[in-house]
Amino acid sequence: GAVVSQHPSRVICKSGTSVKIECRSLDFQATTMFWYRQFPKQSLMLMATSNEGSKATYEQGVEKDKFLINHASLTLSTLTVTSAHPEDSSFYICSARKGVAQETQYFGPGTRLLVL
């Protein structure tokens, strides 16, 4: 199998606070993880690519200082939304690529963030 978990599944926070979301590959090592954001009734938008042991690569228009990504091990990547504002409310989904040669990405269950 290829199971990816995310924690927390839901989080509500006050505007101005920071929120950390964890993404774990449970039964495989993931050299690359990806972070997506999805607004209601819209598609997934890639935010950044996270490589173990190196800096994340951010997509155009995504603020790296606002969305901090750390890929500390082959099974864990974290996304921290710093100084969150209501417009950051969204569904955040991570995925992990299994192995170096395989292109298939396995997705986590997502984290619903609501910023009040």
Added chain:
Amino acid sequence: GESVGLHLPTLSVQEGDNSIINCAYSNSASDYFIWYKQESGKGPQFIIDIRSNMDKRQGQRVTVLLNKTVKHLSLQIAATQPGDSAVYFCAETADNDYKLSFGAGTTVTVRA
């Protein structure tokens, strides 16, 4: 810009009938395509994939067809069941960095 898109945003199908979901892509360099199913409040679930050197691939109750000439991808679901109700996304990648570009998604509703 180049993107992956879908022809129809919604599809209503009678239980037991076959479903066909279409996807158009414009990046001629795309060489790997994937269909994902996303249920409400959940992450995308891998359904089936196909490489550009193939034109058809079958799985359990699902078939993906690829027409590179017209840059068209389709997902066929046989004997559609209520559990198939979800949003279906096609995704493509063309680069070695394995970044996926997702289409807009088609909402499939199965009528009992």
